[in-house]
Amino acid sequence: MTTKGVLSLPHLMGIEGLTRDDATLLLDTARSFIEVNTRQLKKVPALRGRLVALMFFENSTRTRLSFELAAKRLSADTLSFSSSGSSVSKGETLLDTAANIEAMKPDLVVVRHEASGAPWMLERVMSGAIANAGDGNHEHPTQALLDAMTLLHRSQRQPKDGLAGKTVCIVGDISRSRVARSNMLLLPLLGAKVRVAGPATMLPAGLRDVYDVEVFDDVDEALCSGAPVDAVMMLRIQKERAARAVMGSDDDYAVGYGLTKDRFARVLARNDAALVMHPGPMNRGVEIDAEVADSPHSVILEQTETGVAVRMAVLYLLALGHSRGVEGGAA
Amino acid sequence: MVDVPASVEARRVLDDDDVRRVVARLAHEIDDRVRADARGPLAVDAAALALVGIRTNGAHLALRLADELARVRGSRPDVGLLDITLYRDDVLAGGAMPVLRGTEIDFDVEGRPVVLVDDVLYTGRTVRAALDALLDLGRPSLVRLAVLVDRGLRELPIAADFVGRAVETARGERVRVQLREEGHAEDGVHVAVGVERRRR
Amino acid sequence: MTTATTKTSTATAVTPPAIGYCDLGASIRFPRAPDEESVKDLVRAARRGGVSTVVVDVSGQPPVDNARFQAACAALQGHDGVRVVPAVCPVQGGGLADVASVERPAAWATREAPGSSWLVPDEVRFVYKLPAPVDDAVLLRRVAETARARHALVVAPSVDGALAAGAVAVEGAVATRLGLPALPEAAEVLGIGRILTIAKLTGARFHVAGIFTAAGAALLASSGNDRVTGSVFASHLLLDETALLARRYDTRLLRRPPLPTSSSRLALIAAVKEGTLLVSSGHAHVPRRERDLEPVRATPGGTALASTARLLRPLLGDDVLARSFGVLPTRCLGDTTTPVRPPPVPPGLDAPSTDDDDLARCLQEFSR
Structure with a gap:
């Protein structure tokens, strides 16, 4: 109670x-x-x-x-x-x-x-x-709360209305991300649908058992299938450890899993109000393209x-x- | 601490009709006073009058007063709603759980005459908190205080400029203000025996 | 204990108890800091737990010349009716240690110290213990060949070291929820697979200590090589990973290898009951200063020697306990002369002794 x-x-x-x-x-x-x-x-x-x-x-x-x-x-x-x-x-x-x-x-x-x-x-x-x-x-938790706050604000909803009907896609190293873990709990609690995507080695075992999320190892499938995505949350890649452990180079990661201009254009083609979020600090050119990060769809400064x-x-x-x-x- | 059920020994101070008449009278008093202030040495800008109601009941009363003033003066003053929770001196000291509703004042109070509105004036601590909260928003040219009921028993040097009804009460009594806006069938003010909730 | 009476004669005449519980899985630090357990403390814990034979190695970074350790063990031979088998660490750095120089004192401690001539010379003369997994197959092969030539039993961890590095949990829902570094259960299949292959290649005797997955236990059982045995730690039969959820980040629950999943735990219990898996204590004292740290920094381990038998009795029953924690481990040490009968229940075994026993204390707190 x-x-x-x-x-x-x-x-x-x-x-x-x-x-x-x-x-x-x-x-x-x-x-x-x-x-x-x-x-x-x-x-x-x-x-x-x-x-x-x-x-x-x-x-x-x-x-x-x-x-x-x-x-x-x-x-x-x-x-x-x-x-x-x-x-x-x-x-x-x-x-x-x-x-x-x-x-x-x-x-x-x-x-x-x-x-x-x-x-x-x-x-x-x-x-x-x-x-x-x-x-x-x-x-x-406070990062997840402010992410939820930003989503509510952008969709002009009250907290009590929650995020029902919204689809958020979290992309990156889920395994090492505390931001992802908190968001995978909070966003579904508020009624949103959550998809997570990343290289298989960055998706921890038992994700579906713990969280109410859909899991993809193909980022394009996560972003461009099913219901249109309302927000893409890009996680920071720990350049020193994670990217190299999984991919040969940062460029490999950007091509495979980064939010490139092309990739985001395909998201916008399905929902022209889609938002880009990032808990920061960003690696421009690795997990997120610099132009995408600075576009009007980006709520990164607002989040701060x-x-x-x-x-x-x-x-x-x-x-x-x-x-x-x-x-x-x-x- | 268990409150004695209000119905047992509640005495009515104002009924539905009384509240309506008292609000109308308060509106006239406010209007008269603002005009006098405009003509007097303070030379306030009467047209800039704004009402600020203290949440929750004070906010409802401020809106009612604004409607009355619109009839009396032909123009409706700006109304703001003030949440003083964050300014209360007992917010972390136990007692009733404060519920933050937020301040909604979408005009600048700077340089304007402001009438602060609340339902009951008791210890004066709420008004003290409200003054702090209001002054943090800007510097009004003057602040006056209007209350529906003054029940006495002040703990701070604070007095109301406009009083709907002065009622003598004891410490152990509670003043219950019921307004239609809060879902009550009719307006009314009762004094009930029971352990007071130290808020005012 | 029936054998305790023989202890009253002179030191040279001490005969350790012919049979009692036999623990292949205790370790100690040597030389030790003042807040760390001594060999004498360990012997006392063994006595309290009804353990009459305990194989003990120096955990952490074992010095090559651990003659002082061997001497300390020798000095306590037969003390409190407990025989101590000091294990030899056969590796140093990335290569083979100068085993000959440490074997001599070990031999003295196990065979020539007063009252300790019980290891069967032609079967097992020494116990080698690998304090950490040896992933390098070349080095493991050299260890095995040396062990074969010198009649040593190699006690080795079950996991692949690279996959297990830094892990404090098993990959899966619990580790994911708590954000803990985890290893895949496959790390054990890899580790045991490597040991079985090298054992077959060299004919060496191995004992895989701390098996914690159903797959690992099954792989070992299906190997058909009776020179390779395996054991599970007491804590891994009594607790599973859900304990990590129940007591968030309680560093006393950190074990190396990590606590099993609940299904693995049930399979391990079944394997012990079938007789394909032995039991050992997994005893490794961790001082408070290394325990009261963040979960990823705290040292895994815990003391369990004094309560292993008492805590496992309700779970396994007297007969299974006598076999898995008595007869079979004794056989691993090459002692085939010992008559096979269940070890006597030592006095006070049912009395809780939790002050210096992490496992017993954890379980006691759990049951509250």
Whole structure:
């Protein structure tokens, strides 16, 4: 049972576990914050005196800035910890760091880590509400929420209407993508049909058992068969590891699985309002053609703006639940 | 904390007809006062009058007042709806679960006379929060306060400029404002014995 | 334990228990840090678990000259009624280790130390243990040929090392949902296939430790080579990968190889009951500082020696347990002289001893 106005879970570990009501509440709240972000004075006192710890164990300037701005616009104090794994090699473990930060009693903890499951480790030693800002290959819930927000906005729908009737195609390295995992949960929860496409070695085993998605290893079939696609979400290819592990070169990947001009033209031929999304940062010319990325169909910059409002909603609702002792489980 | 059922000991303060008449009177008072302010040393721009209702009931009342003012003055003032949830001093302190509905003010409040509208004036904390929220949106030339019911028991130095009905109440009592816009069959204001929900 | 009485005489006269549970799958770190398990701790755990013979190797990066380890094992021969078989690591870097120099102390520890003359000289003189998979067929062949020439049993991991690198789960729904690095079950078919081929080529004795898939168990059972045996770790009979979902990212559930799928687990239990698969503890103590890390960084493993028999008894029954964790592993070590009868149930076997036993503690928490 969801108490109206508050999430059913104490933390945002992922999209997994969220109810449709939770998702609607998060997106509705984010809409209110979009209004705040259009004001001249873009700040509200809701979290005045609360401490938000930003624990970024992986380089991610964009997500960290987005969360930091979100916290500041809610008048919270922020405590920023960044490391790129180097302090771990100096002997300090994740739990050591967590214990140090916990001593400052943060009300909210935002964590980004290159290891799947890191937020669960923190949950055991920290008392604040935890927001997962991306863990390994596992989940990146705020990215999925802002993707959903962008899709709703572009189709002029309210969060409660959901995304029924929409078809979204996610293309790339699904296996190593936390953005894909969160979207494969959230978009179907909101009623959208989701297709995923990528080279077979980038499609993890058991996809269909876990997610309500259609799976393709041929990107052209995914994009141009069945119902017309409303949005194409291109995932970033980790140039260093993934592309080479699967393909001989970046060009091979672009030809086989990238969103080239030709490929996108075929998508537009079936639906001239189709959108292009990308969680960024982009490899222009690899997974996405530069012209396609800059076309009016691209919502990539808009996604960045919506991100702050979504993260404000996450922080605000977690603080609300935390202050009222929302417990875990399906209570 | 269990509320005593309202029907047991509720006394009616305003009935459907009263509410209609009180809103009409408030509209006239607002109009008179704005004209006076325009002529007086403040020299406000009476034509620029805007109403800002505090969600939820204040917003309904602001819309009703705007309709009345349209009749009285021949022109309908701009109406904005203000959500003060994010400004409440108790938003993270327990109590009733706040529901964020969003602020909808699609005009610039800068330099305009604004009348803030709410249903019940009690401790004054809601008005304090509303002033903060309003002033974050811009700098009105002046702000006045209109309320349907003033139940006393102020905790802050705040007073209403336009009062529909002043009612003496005790701490343990609740003032329930029912408006048609919220699905009630008729308008009405009741004072009921029961543990108050500390909101105002 | 009936054999314990013989221990009261002088050290030279100690006769280890003729039969008891026999564990082919424990490892230890040597030299050890203060928060790591000592050989003595291991012997004590074996005693508590009713294990009278334990093959133990140095995990991680074994030093070539592990004479000190062998001496430490020798010093504890027959202690608490437990005989310790120190395994020799036959590889170093990318090549064959100088096995002769480590065999000498190993021989001393297993055959010439007081009360430990029990390995049958012509059958199995040494146990070689590969601490990690050897994918290089040339090197594996050299190891096998050396083992054949020197009468050694080679205990080897079941998986292909390249496919298993970094994996903490089996590819499939659970790993996909949790975003964990995973290996395909085929990694074991490849690994066992390579071992069977080399074993046939060389005639060496192999024991494949830690089989975790139905396909791997079936491949081994169908090989028809009685010089190659295999075992499954206790944790893999008691838990399957769904435990990872139930206790999100609990690093005590990280095992190498990873916990099996639920269908593989059932097939492994069946294979043990049929007698085609042996059981071993998979005991490998992991200190807290390596345990309380992110799942992909934490060291897999866990202690299980003290509770292996107690936890498996309800699942397998006394007879199957006696065969798979007693008689058959003893035979693997070439000890054919030992009378075949179920090992006695050691006192206190039913009493939980969870303070230093990860597997027992995990299961206890699960049942709550």
